[in-house]
Amino acid sequence: MQLILFILIFPFLGLSENAQASQQSAITLSISKADLDEYQNFVKGRPAEEIDNFHGVYLREIVESILIQKALKLGGYDKPIKLQPVINYNHSLQLVSAGVIDISGISLWHYDAVKIDHDVYISRAIIEQGDYIVGFYTKANNNKALNASSLSEIQQLAAVSSRKWFTDWRTLRKLRVRTMLDTFPFANMVKAVHSGKGDFTLAPFSSNSDLSIEQDGFKLIPIPNIAMALNDSRHVTISNKHPESQLMLEALNKGLSQLNDDNKIHQALAQSGFYNTQTADWPVINL
Numbered sequence: 001m002q003l004i005l006f007i008l009i010f011p012f013l014g015l016s017e018n019a020q021a022s023q024q025s026a027i028t029l030s031i032s033k034a035d036l037d038e039y040q041n042f043v044k045g046r047p048a049e050e051i052d053n054f055h056g057v058y059l060r061e062i063v064e065s066i067l068i069q070k071a072l073k074l075g076g077y078d079k080p081i082k083l084q085p086v087i088n089y090n091h092s093l094q095l096v097s098a099g100v101i102d103i104s105g106i107s108l109w110h111y112d113a114v115k116i117d118h119d120v121y122i123s124r125a126i127i128e129q130g131d132y133i134v135g136f137y138t139k140a141n142n143n144k145a146l147n148a149s150s151l152s153e154i155q156q157l158a159a160v161s162s163r164k165w166f167t168d169w170r171t172l173r174k175l176r177v178r179t180m181l182d183t184f185p186f187a188n189m190v191k192a193v194h195s196g197k198g199d200f201t202l203a204p205f206s207s208n209s210d211l212s213i214e215q216d217g218f219k220l221i222p223i224p225n226i227a228m229a230l231n232d233s234r235h236v237t238i239s240n241k242h243p244e245s246q247l248m249l250e251a252l253n254k255g256l257s258q259l260n261d262d263n264k265i266h267q268a269l270a271q272s273g274f275y276n277t278q279t280a281d282w283p284v285i286n287l
Helices: 002-022 033-043 060-074 089-098 110-114 166-175 186-194 245-261 264-271
Strands: 027-032 081-086 120-122 133-138 158-161 179-182 201-204 213-215 218-229 237-239
Touching (some): 027 033, 027 060, 027 089, 033 060, 033 081, 060 245, 060 264, 110 120, 120 245, 133 186, 158 166, 158 186, 158 201, 166 179, 166 201, 186 213
Parallel strands (some): 027 081, 158 179
Antiparallel strands (some): 120 237, 133 218, 213 218
């Protein structure tokens, strides 16, 4: 495990040193490599603090990255920010924990953040517990699933998820569904549902007009008029190895509080489609 972690971190060590040499005052913020082009296409060189309209960006991760930068500025932390591409969520967690990257631009579930709290400071929630709403995604011809309209009927279905996604897995266990199939990554979950190995998988509602999601040519749609709240909150982590980590935490929390008080966080996530207007009135199972 130590060797794997070293391999994941080593390529970034030189980048970090070079960045310090050429731009000593900049702090680093993680962003998924897969999201970087879309981030740049949306931002178009604008300072994050000047962005108030999030229509046209459909990835929650991009919205969060901008909100984190806005919050730091609002909180009075003015040093420049350098985006550091990472492979995925777990890679971001590892690099911030190791002090290679200063701030997670990809929010973490609280459950994951507290596991590394000896290496990081944890911000106030950017998405509160109960506010991360997902759909029960199934195949278009799975009539049993599509006709489920209550908790008891959902409990008779077979779920597909992954133990690696602890929050999803714990939520499904509390839901007490008939069976749970463990597979990874998400593309395999979609494929398993499409092939009939399971009835549904949990996923945020998409911005498509029919709310559908598609992976590798396999299309799923949500069970109508019912949704699920994932049982955790999401936070930003700051490496405590940075000499100004406490200042960054204070500024970030101050800025997030102001954005929350002004309803800017909810507004941004709603404009991007994360809080989907099509499903706003759907009953939500919250365990």
